[in-house]
Amino acid sequence: MQKNSLPSFETMMNPTLQALKELGGSATIEEIVFKVSEIMSLSDEELSIIHAPEKSSRTEIEYRLAWTRTYLKGYGLLENSKRGIWSLTTKGRQTETVSAKKVSRYVREQKKVEATKEDNDEQSEELSWREELLQTLQKMQPDAFERLAQRVLRESGFIQVEVTGRSGDGGIDGKGIMRIGGLLSFHVIFQCKRYQGSVSSSQVRDFRGAMVGRADKGLLITTGTFTKDATKEATRDGAPAIDLIDGDMLIDQLQQLELGVKTKIVSTEKIIINHEWFSGI
Numbered sequence: 001m002q003k004n005s006l007p008s009f010e011t012m013m014n015p016t017l018q019a020l021k022e023l024g025g026s027a028t029i030e031e032i033v034f035k036v037s038e039i040m041s042l043s044d045e046e047l048s049i050i051h052a053p054e055k056s057s058r059t060e061i062e063y064r065l066a067w068t069r070t071y072l073k074g075y076g077l078l079e080n081s082k083r084g085i086w087s088l089t090t091k092g093r094q095t096e097t098v099s100a101k102k103v104s105r106y107v108r109e110q111k112k113v114e115a116t117k118e119d120n121d122e123q124s125e126e127l128s129w130r131e132e133l134l135q136t137l138q139k140m141q142p143d144a145f146e147r148l149a150q151r152v153l154r155e156s157g158f159i160q161v162e163v164t165g166r167s168g169d170g171g172i173d174g175k176g177i178m179r180i181g182g183l184l185s186f187h188v189i190f191q192c193k194r195y196q197g198s199v200s201s202s203q204v205r206d207f208r209g210a211m212v213g214r215a216d217k218g219l220l221i222t223t224g225t226f227t228k229d230a231t232k233e234a235t236r237d238g239a240p241a242i243d244l245i246d247g248d249m250l251i252d253q254l255q256q257l258e259l260g261v262k263t264k265i266v267s268t269e270k271i272i273i274n275h276e277w278f279s280g281i
Contacts, residue, residue, distance in 0.1 A: 003060050006046055009067040010100035015039045016068050017077065017088070017095065026087035030248065032069075033062055037228055044227040048198045055131055057138070057196045057224045057247050072098075074107040084252075130251050133261065137223045137250070138194050146173050148259075149192050149221050152250075155257045158188070172210050178217075189215040195224030199244075201233040208242060218242040221250060 019035035020027055027035070037047055042061065051063040069086060072078040077092035140148065146163045153161045153176050161176035173192045179185045189211050193199055199222050211218040218240065220226075225246050226234075234242040245253070255261045 003049060006049065006060055006064070007040060007042075009064040009071070010104055012036055012040070012065055012068045013072060013100045013103060014097050016065065016072060017092065017098070020078075020086070020088050020092070025093065026085055028085060029062075029065075030246070032086060033065055034228065034231065036065060037061065042228075044198070044200075044229055047228060048225075050196060053196060055135065057134060058131070059198075059225060062225075071103055071107050075103045130248075133251055133254070134223060134247055137247070138196060140194065142192075142194065145194050145223075146192050149190060150174055150176075151259060152253055152257065153188075153190070153219075155259065156253070171207055172214075175215065186216040187214075188217045188219055190219040190221060193220070193222040193224070195222045198225045198227045199230050200227055201229035204230045204233045204242060204244075208240060211242075212240060216240075219245065221245045223247045223250065 015036045016032060018039055019032055022039075023031055023035055036042075047059060047061055049060045051058050051060045069078055069080070072092070073080065075098070077089055077095055077098070078086055079089050080086045137145065137148075143163075150161050150163050153174075158176040158178050161174065163174045164172060171191050172189050175187065175189045177185050178188055191207050191210075193203075199220065204220065204226075207218060207220055220234070220242055222245070226244050231244065233239075234244050255263070
């Protein structure tokens with residue numbers, strides 16, 4: 001399947017508005033992608049197409065939806081927080097549908113995005129470092145990536161975390177215990193996949209088969225993404241739940257825990273000319 005067969009960022013404007021309304025007015029990027037794909041009945045094959053395989057595992061749909069959000073924000077229908085949560089503005093809540101061409105024309109001609117240019121620049125910079133980090137993760141040796149997962153879990157509050165990855169173990173790479181409030185504890189096993197593409201529902205089922213009777217929960221960690229069916233399979237009724245951590249979530253966690261990632265605050269100086277002062281001399 002070719003990229004040109006996928007819906008354009010303009011085509012996804014109204015589905016994005018609908019998705020946010022159905023999600024209660026706000027959502028994470030992952031929730032928006034999932035809901036829009038559901039509304040537009042996008043197939044797993046369409047959702048698995050990578051935007052730039054040589055650079056990152058970001059899918060083409062995710063890339064185009066980023067532009068969709070940017071234009072809807074420039075049109076005054078969406079806003080986003082520093083924590084990456086997107087929400088409808090008052091205008092957005094009152095808007096049922098839009099003319100995609102009108103939105104694009106308005107944003108381009110009126111330079112509405114000029115007011116959000118710094119935000120867009122920051123977004124581009126963020127995508128740049130995120131893609132760089134994702135490439136670094138994908139180049140790690142399998143055992144090193146497993147040790148990274150072990151460190152992330154330890155830093156996140158898990159205890160007795162061990163890497164147990166070995167052939168013939170059903171794909172289980174490690175185990176640990178999550179203790180909540182010092183009272184409750186859950187035995188968790190995890191599996192690591194350094195992927196550029198998407199993890200399928202069959203792989204989730206295989207992992208569940210390996211974990212049954214050995215742990216309370218399963219944790220599947222990938223540098224790639226999960227197909228729509230894989231996400232549904234992970235929370236299927238009557239089956240042991242499996243938590244999914246994709247590449248974006250892993251990067252967020254590494255940044256939050258400051259594991260190999262350091263945020264540096266850079267201040268800039270801006271000189272403002274007081275024209276009234278000069279004219280008053």
